[in-house]
Amino acid sequence: MMSGNDEDPGGGAGEFMSVWDAIRSRRNVRAFADRPVDPAHLDLILEAARRSPSSQNWQPWDFVLVTGRERLVELAKVWQGAGHVAGSAATIALIAPAADNQYQRAQFDLGQATMSIMLAAAGLGIGSCHSGVGDKQLARELLSLPQDRECSFLISLGYPADRPLTPISKPARKPFDEVVHRERW
């Protein structure tokens, strides 16, 4: 556990993949091995989230790390697509301002924080999967959120049940030359 309030957790860097390998290895992992993730690694992933950039550095987020099985199983019920949370080693709940305009404004920055989390995790060989939150009230109760905050997304974490994360050579994406334009459209 990190004790200092702005200390660099430091150690562990040597265990990370290169950025390039992490970017190519990250994939949605929805079935997790029954194997815990080192709490120090979870803190490194949370530190990556904390360091994310945001509009005018407003940092519109909080992160709730959930590792207790009972709460994970309940959290998985906040949306039909959140089933993978139940069997995760840990799930990070992304908390945003509840006010509509702030909630909207926060979306881009929450996307940045999500990618930081997922790439830091991938860099440690830890799989991740993102889920929306349909039942905001249930999430609020399970996480004891104050009225001015809302659970925006869940990111489940854990070692893949199937195969380790390794670079994917042909990802399911539009072709490079279709989405990349040179100088102008």
Next chain:
Amino acid sequence: MMSGNDEDPGGGAGEFMSVWDAIRSRRNVRAFADRPVDPAHLDLILEAARRSPSSQNWQPWDFVLVTGRERLVELAKVWQGAGHVAGSAATIALIAPAADNQYQRAQFDLGQATMSIMLAAAGLGIGSCHSGVGDKQLARELLSLPQDRECSFLISLGYPADRPLTPISKPARKPFDEVVHRERW
């Protein structure tokens, strides 16, 4: 330049920092050295963008890579905070659907793509800075965008004019223990 439409650009991985170093080294760089970025590295950064995850894999983006000085100087006029684009070695324009509802929905995913771009760049020692777009019409004209697309953000790229990217030990962020909660709020 990449020629294959879904080929893995492959090479260059050995030049990337570890994920952890890239996450800690990324900072907003607004003044760039007068030094070009290897086109192969720009393609790796664009490939990182292409691989970003998105809601139901809808990939609501296009990327316009601008390296011509004249167009960069003009692009810098789309917003008061876009001045750094003028002196960048290259700038990636993030293009989103123009329809209001789709544009809103795309924000989270554009945030994910932005972070992929910035971390891939940082992993190569390349600085970056994000800018909003105030004058959407000017951006549309400069980039020859079709009517159903809109320039949402600009990400300038280049080697820092001041000092190389190295890990920042105490980033200007809220304290870890303030934004990270355990099991519940």
